[in-house]
Amino acid sequence: MIVNKHREQFRQELLAELNSAKTQTDRNRHGQFATPFKLASEIVHHAVCMLPEDVEIRFLEPGFGTGPFYSALINSVFAGRVRAACGFELDPHYGQAAQRLWTGNGLRLNIGDFTKTKPPKTQEGKFNLVVCNPPYVRHHHLSPTQKKDLQSAVAFYTNFKMHGLSGLYTYFMILSQAWMSEGGVGAWLIPSEFMDVNYGQKVKQFLLKKVTLHQVHHCNPQEVQFDDALVSSAIVFFTNCPPSKNHKVVFSFGGSLRKPRLSHFVDTEYLRDIPKWRTLPQNGLASPSHNSDVTLANLFTIKRGVATGCNSFFILTPDCVQEHQISTDFLIPILPSPKHLETNEVISNQNGTPKTKNGLFLLSCNVPQEKLRSMHPSLWRYLQHGVAAGVHERYLCRHRSPWYAQEVRPPAPLLFTYMGRPTKHRELPFRFILNHSKATAANVYLLLYPKPPLASLFRNEPRMLKELWKALSSIPPEMLTGKGRLYGGGLHKMEPRELGNVPANTIRDLLSGKIEFVIEKQLTFF
Secondary structure: OHHHHHHHHHHHHHHHHHHHOOOHHHHHHOOOOOOOHHHHHHHHHHHHOOOOOOOOEEEEEOOOOOOHHHHHHHOOOOHHHEEEEEEEEOOHHHHHHHHHHOOOOOEEEEEOOHHHOOOOOOOOOOEEEEEEOOOOOOHHHOOHHHHHHHHHHHHHHHOOOOOOOOOHHHHHHHHHHHHEEEEEEEEEEEEHHHHOOOOHHHHHHHHHHOOEEEEEEEOOOOOOOOOOOOOOEEEEEEEOOOOOOOOEEEEEEOOOOOOOOEEEEEEHHHHHHOOOOOOOOOOOOOOHHHOOOOEHHHHEEEEEOEOOOOHHHHEEOHHHHHHHOOOHHHEEEEOOOHHHOOOOEEOEOOOOOEOOOOOEEEEOOOOOHHHHHHHOHHHHHHHHHHHHOOHHHOHHHHOOOOOOOOOOOOOOOEEEOOEEOOOOOOOOOOOEEEEOOOOEOEOOOEEEEEOHHHHHHHHHOOHHHHHHHHHHHOOOHHHHHOOOEEEHHHEEEOOHHHHHOOEOHHHHHHOHHHHHHHHHHHHHHO
């Protein structure tokens, strides 16, 4: 045991040395985020306690790295029960160093791809304890060939079909079932996003139907688990056996596995019916007041703001406009970013520009390049600066014609700051903005355009727009955050569809009969 404790100290020093030899960008691309030893020990202890006390341990760590979970196991009171141990590490940079570290310790460490390795055929060759922090590689970093191979492997070994946008970590977890003995325990430290996103529906289906899910512990996003990854984490525990009828799952939040800040038993039938799990157990098991036949999507068309391709080039200050003598014919007023917008109600000047401290303009022009030089030489000269800087070769720009023309986003009367963190002065990480000006907005905002019946009401009774803005601003914080996504460090984010799913109860209640009329007309109109 003393030797293993010393080995753990050396492992942490080795890990720091190996990490320093790689760039942060490279490690992020390959999803290499090492598990802190304290957390690894907590997870291992929790998982082993789910096994019968008299059972010998056959251990597998599919994404080994330098072996934080294996080290936690052999430094625990369960070390004497370990009969076999196996690991996989794809990256030789870590794998070869780990092989030298664990030589003579009874571990069989393979340098290779776990997802491409055939699982054992016999129960005796399989493992009853699988613990892993799999590589967090998003789907767009996987090639079409990789995705096809991964989906084929899952279908072949587990008879399960994956979502096409699944991240690599989900394949690790689901493929592990083929390596597990009957009744074996799986413990997985994974991003909590699977509880919210579309591809996560398949992961949740696996956890509810193919195995017996015991606990989902959502780590407090204010307590980031990794120093080098802004991702909110969850720890998932299951056993490799079909779920029993009326089975209940523990959902816990914050604190530690042994002493979570919140904890609740949830029926699996209830879990099958709700689209997002992240609100459990924080917001209770049912929210009847949050249910509504009418959502914001019934009342508004919700769009992202303008994606320019290079804000620093296309969004101009008045000084820049004057310096380059750019005609107002090609300038559209645009709001500053949320962090520079000090008010939630934007007042308009007589010319339609917003009364803000930082007056900004969006450059957009549809004049073909061959005519621009003779017709608008000042603008042509400015655009040459962009060509010299390679702006025209950026992804969005090279897919536009001409490259300096912007997508059309008319001014929206209401905007939403779809990303943010709670502060001491503001509980809600989001803001609804009332826009009286003719300014558009960049894609740091979501734009809410009233659908025809609601727009008609505003034309007839303009004061109702401000009442609606107040109603939106009074939506309970948990109703908004519960529909969005949560990342490490307490960062909240909402996509247009997620904002559209927010119930419109507050609007109905605060705007009384007029909104009831609009909603009724809306639902029959569309």
